[in-house]
Amino acid sequence: MTQPTLGVLALQGAFREHRQRLETLGATVKEVRLPADLHGLSGLIIPGGESTTMARLMTDYALLQPVRDFHTRGGAIWGTCAGAILLARDIQGAPPQFGVQDSLSLMDIQVRRNAFGRQVDSFTTPLKVTGLEQPFPAVFIRAPVIESVGEGVEVLAQHNGQVVLARQGRLMASSFHPELTPDPRLHELFLDLVNETVLETA
Ligand code: GLN
Numbered sequence: 455m456t457q458p459t460l461g462v463l464a465l466q467g468a469f470r471e472h473r474q475r476l477e478t479l480g481a482t483v484k485e486v487r488l489p490a491d492l493h494g495l496s497g498l499i500i501p502g503g504e505s506t507t508m509a510r511l512m513t514d515y516a517l518l519q520p521v522r523d524f525h526t527r528g529g530a531i532w533g534t535c536a537g538a539i540l541l542a543r544d545i546q547g548a549p550p551q552f553g554v555q556d557s558l559s560l561m562d563i564q565v566r567r568n569a570f571g572r573q574v575d576s577f578t579t580p581l582k583v584t585g586l587e588q589p590f591p592a593v594f595i596r597a598p599v600i601e602s603v604g605e606g607v608e609v610l611a612q613h614n615g616q617v618v619l620a621r622q623g624r625l626m627a628s629s630f631h632p633e634l635t636p637d638p639r640l641h642e643l644f645l646d647l648v649n650e651t652v653l654e655t656a
Contacts, residue, residue, distance in 0.1 A: 458496035458648050461486040463521075465511040467503020467536060471633035475641045489520035497530040497648035500537030500558075502595065502631050505567065506549070508536055509556040518558060525560055530624035530648045538627035539565050539598050546601065561625045562604025569599035569616070581630070583611045583619060586639055592618065592630040599629060624651050 460476050462469045464485035476483045476499075484491055486498065498521065500508070512518050525531055533541040540557045544564035570577075576596065580589035592613070600617035603609060611619035611628075618629040624647060632640035 457482060458645075459484060459494055460645075460648065461492060461495040461498040463498065463500045463508070463512075463517075463537070465515065465517075466508050467501040468534075468631060468633055469499075469501045472499045472501050472534075472641075475633050475638060476645075479638055479641055479645060481645060486517075488515060489517055492520055492524045492529075495524070495529060496651055497532070497644065498524065499644070500531065500533040500540055501633070502535030502537060505536035505539040505545075505557075509540060512540075512558075513556060518556075521558055522560060525625070528624070528651050530626075530644070530651045531560070532626040532628070532644045532647075533561075534628050534633065535595065535597055535631055538563075538600070538629060539567060541625060541627050542600075543604075547598075561620075561622050561627055562607055563600050563617075563620060563622075563627060564602045565598040565627075565629075566601050567598050568596050569601075570594055570597050578635070579613060581611050581613060581618070583640070584608075585610070585643065590632070590639060591635045591637055592628075592632070593634045594618075594630045595634075597629040600627065621647070624648075 541561040542565040547567035581592040
């Protein structure tokens with residue numbers, strides 16, 4: 455099988471760390487800033503950062519619909535932290551100017567922004583993840599919580615009874631930052647998901 459090419463949305467936030475991790479795992483990685491950058495990709499990571507800023511930049515760069523279309527064509531997408539917020543169909547705790555029309559709204563989850571408190575309340579915790587034998591060291595930074603999930607969504611990890619990792623088909627959302635720890639297992643999981651994906655060839 456040919457090695458897939460992965461994209462990392464590189465408008466703002468922790469995209470370099472994702473890029474490095476994927477490259478360490480042998481993937482070819484492209485930074486995505488414009489719709490044309492999506493061509494030839496099988497998967498896309500939307501990093502953590504500030505979801506309001508990222509949503510505004512995605513609007514300015516006319517990226518929202520092309521990313522939705524990429525998913526429709528069969529592309530896999532993983533949103534981490536702010537990226538998970540951008541994937542969610544329902545965003546709670548957003549300022550009024552940050553409406554649903556400004557996000558990707560692809561995944562059947564409801565998220566609440568900054569649910570674990572402010573920057574000073576950032577923490578790392580060993581997380582039990584479905585499919586991983588040992589706990590994953592999860593870094594939470596002003597993280598959202600996934601408050602509810604739709605029928606087609608599989609919950610992969612919870613912290614104190616709250617959902618922090620979920621999957622729906624070829625979409626994955628994590629509240630935490632797997633790129634900020636040396637542990638590669640969640641990026642490997644995403645690569646598996648990408649490899650399951652069959653892109654429509656136009
Ligand atoms: N609190 C940020 C937001 O709401 C997300 C933080 C992060 O990605 N680390 O967009």
